[in-house]
Amino acid sequence: MTLATRIDLREEGKAKRADVVLGEDWTAPEGVVDSELRAGRERRGFISLNRSPLARKIITFNLMAMIVLVAGVLYLNPFRNSLVLQRETGLVAEAQLIANVFEAQLPQSGPVNLASGDGIDVRRTAEGIELPEGAELFVFDTMEHLVVSTVGMDRAERETVTGLQRDHRSTIITDILNAVWEGIASLLAPGNGPATGHVIEDLARQLAVGAIAGETQIRTGRDADGEAIFAVATPIRHNGRVLGVVAVTSVAGEIDDLVRVEREQVLQMFVIAIVVSIGLSLVLASTIANPLSDLAAAAELGRDKNARKMSPGRVRIPDLTARPDEIGRLSGAMRGMVAALYERIEGNEQFAADVAHEIKNPLASLRSAVGTLRVARRDDQKQKLLDVIDHDVRRLDRLVSDISNASRLDSELVKEEEESFNLLKMLGNITEFLGQEARGKGVDFISDLPADPIVIQGLEARLAQVFVNLITNAISFCAEGDAVRVWARKRENRVLVVVEDTGPGIPDQALTKVFKRFYSERPPGQFGEHSGLGLAISKQIVEAHGGVIWAENIRPTDADITSEPLGARFVVGLPV
Template sequence: MTWRILAVNALALFVLVAGILYLGRYKQELIHSELEAMAVQAEMYAAALSTAAVGRGDDATERVKLETAREMVRRLVGITGARARLFGANGQLIADSRNIQSFGAGAVQAEELPAPGDDDELAEIMRNLTEGVLSLFEGDQPLPLYIDPPIASASDYPEVRAALAGYSRGVVRVDGRGRRVLSVSVPVQRFKQVLASIMLTKNGDTIETALHAVRLDILKIFVFAFGITVLLSIYLAGVITRPLNRLARAAERVRRSKNRQFTIPDLTDRNDEIGDLSGTLRDMTETLWDRMDAIERFAADVAHEIKNPLTSLRSAVETATRLKDAERQRRLMEIIAEDVQRLDRLISDISDYSRMDAELSRAESEEVDLRILLQTLSELYNAAGDGPQVKVTAPENLVVPALESRLVQVFRNLISNALTFSPADGDVRVRAWRDKNQAVITIEDDGPGIPAGKEEAIFNRFYTERPSSEKFGQHSGLGLSISQRIVAAHNGHLSASNRTLDGEVKGAVFTVRLPLENNGR
């Protein structure tokens, strides 16, 4: 993670510096400016030569005075560092600023020596290496090769030929060492007559020096910025990766542990995303432990509830094998049949209870009209005609998002319980209404009510507080617990209380609250 943070932070810096180091446009501007400056110098030299080094010959025509022109060419460029050559109208070289004595094949030429201190070979190697690497990315057009024959003529230089035709021209070339050579040629004219061409040649060292200086400054800034980037990356890595690694190691310890010996570190005081992650992991871990505890308790409760009918079955079977009385054997067989039915009902409810969470998490909710659902259930229960009657009061278009089959299961459990506890001449009243953004449904009966202090306990698994008149084993004790879990899965709430009058309990009231809008199920 540390290296990736560093790479991401440094990548943009490298791209920026690479783009700046290229400096292609800046280099072209420097070359263009240098050529313009050389052209101005050449125009001045041409003007001076046409004034002082041109005279009339014996035939009364304008001609270049060779000795005067050669002396002027040597003196004019003395302080510019450029090389000047003068070509006659016939294209032959007639003057060269580097010729010290005589002219032609035996001339002595002066060569410019490097300034003291400029012979640092390591610096030169590094500069050439840098320029070579950058040249791979510049994509410039290849430049023509600069040649310097012993006896030059206009045919060797197209810019000279252009100047003899009356046009000024500049050319950029490279020499045998790969250095740029700039040359400009302008015509020497007298009364619009082209008498010669003066050619100025200068190497591109000044341009390369300027580019090198700019690149060096950029590299210095880059080194500083890169150092800051590395330090910031290390800091970010410490702030981000170390706590993440700490959380990961703690999560791995929790995964491998068999108890609550290890916990997730509390980093919520950071007040950032990592702190939020720490809090979420802690909550998730606690939820998982609670779920595991609940599974263990559920397994223990199931084992206990199944053991009771199994014990009764075992006792009845063992007794039946010893009895000779047919009537007593018949009664024992009835007990066995009832215990088998009780086991079947218990196992069915346990199976429904265990797979309910998975079903609720996968299924898609639909719009359920509570008025239609409750009236349908009331007609179903009232069809028998005897016993307590179910009366429904609900407005039209009271629609909630829910799983209809599970919602039917909830209200069947609640209405069935109310009918069980109500006297034969009593009623079960089901009322529904809107309360802001919730649908409220109450189921009231005329029974004995809920034992004091048991309003919450009746929703526990395997709670079996039943009427004394009811045959034992008719219910598994999971109905209310299942109903409460279904309502909670719909972001609702199921509660129980007693209906009282003048301090006397007149029956039980179960209240279901369901959201009218889907809040993220």
């Protein structure tokens, strides 16, 4: 109880319990909200989110997903593969057209030799073919000797076609990433040159070897600067015989430029997505981390900074129940737990005060009897005082036992395992035993239980304690000639068990008090024989099973509530 006395459990008497326990942090006046929690909110901002592990995780995971997505797109590189396929197909058609031009220049008869120029002027024909700037043409004979090459050859200026100019848009992000990648590659493999290391002529000559056999060859290589080059070699035929090979190489880096521009667009969108993702992550983190931080701070404000003692202020949990998410549920659950905690503390304090009050009564009687016993002279007076002392000692013993049982009841109800059992069988055993006791006092005992079993889920021993208490109470209030009736009925999803007697009934002002701890309304001859905890314990057990219990008087007619009661009725409702 030391802890409870240090927490202010008494607010203004007119306030409702729910308002007193928790308050409303978001709309409460300045004096209600904890100053430390309010100061923490005023210091909070987006920058403070970097101190929140949850906020960092949200941002990190969102960025990781974005990075993996973009890295996958760049790694798979679908647009480059499509461009490469289209360029290779176009270059093959271009090489075959050039080979057709050479074949058209060949005579139908007579000797033909590309190397000696018999039958065709190879150089003149090559000069008449227009190639894009940077593209080269090579002609090899069947002995793999280079006959003519456009490398270094003067070319006529090509007509500019609108829409076919190379894209020279800025690719800053791609260039930076390429520089970083090349730097890392140079550190891991210093001194390595381009991927293949072939110059243009060597690449064309390699393809010519296969083309002399009569099949068109295609290969992708890189020049000395690492730019991608496409090369195609196709045979020149005359009367079904291969006379030589035409090899055409593309402009170095034309595909790389297109891919670089496409990647730049992807990376620009990625940068925009990163900025948007970080912004949305910050908003999301603020809507998650900040309320959770408030809930944690509100719970932690109950302790001082060294966490060794409780703060004297009442713990107020922020009300976030308006949020339709788990944080709203968490706030409601925490508010409920705090409310239940303070109700339990108040209940413990009230219980302690009631215990102290109940113990003081027999102690005062004992003190008075002991003091009187010292001055008593007659034996009959001494015997009477000894009887009072014996009665008060037994009363104290019974009171302490009942208090001990009541204080352990909550924990025992949680620990014990519920099982399915036949309620009517249990009631039959109880009524059979207590019926004999009632008949011994001259009280009629009537048991009216259905024939069909009623199976419920619960703690059989605890519920038996409830019905034993109700029946023994009914018997104790009955005189000779009175009657006690126990009956049960099943109503849809509930079962009602009723204990009735024809005793004096319950005073109207006591109907709402009989279930309170230590309240006892007994005939004068039974003073001190009951602690007043029985019905309170019964109510606690029934409610722990999800049931209800109430008391009422039996009257000759419901229309006249002022008529004298014919007895008392206790009703227990339990879920089936």
